[in-house]
Amino acid sequence: MTIWYEDAIDVDVINERSRGSAVEHLGIVITGATDDSLLGSMTVDQRTVQPFGVVHGGASVLFAETLASWAATYTLDQSRQYAVGLEINANHVRPGLPGLLHGVATPINLGRTTQVWDIRITNEAGKLVCVSRCTMAVLDVPDPSQGPVD
Template identity: 30%
Template sequence: MDFSLLNIDTPVDILNQAMQHSLIGSLAIKIEKIGSGEVHASMPVCSKTTRPDGILHGGSSLALAETMAGLGSMLLVDMALFDVRGIQINGSHTGSVREGSVYATAKIVHQGNQTHVWNVDITNKEGRLVSTIRVTNMIVKKNG
């Protein structure tokens, strides 16, 4: 996929297919819905996303959040002219999950010219908060 053509109208099945051969595909992260300033995704709780004792790994939750915030920022800028780079992530894990999937909602809370700040809430299937994560992305002008 040519990410310079990425925009809010890009079908989620195309996005999911383009990300299969990366960390995103390895963790089986699935983009469910995109909108202006909002991204929804899911991730299974399985052997690839858990600690050895079967509990969802906090690092998997952080990877899910950074994926969503990065994609969200990419949808808000002209990717032919700019690149998006995650520069800070801070997460608080408030619960644990052993089975099923987790569901994440990313919402932009600051959309500046040089930085975007996103809040990502991850819940279990019942809607109980598992993690809340803040991601800051830097918007970098591409050279030539």
């Protein structure tokens, strides 16, 4: 059984919606989905390294939150609800060297008002580089007749 609100996730739509954002700037691409996880990749290059030549921890966190955010979004009826990041943590267990990192976001809990996601980022050899947990708040789409939202 799938966790997704719609039958299929169109990664081309997600990647198009990410154009012009930090996601595109850092070379993050959503690459696929299974019945219960969202997959992506991020290139470790001059955009994502720190001065010592390995992936910057902040880039790994942005990658993790991107996967969790898109995954949470696609579990919802987007005409009625949306998800925003509430909290994220990350443990950097191995340096990410130049090349490609792969990420997998899998739900820990899909609640009515919050979701918790586990994100594992691995290197090209499949070794764990970063493990992250991201909590998403599920909000109702505001009624435009009620005026601006604070």
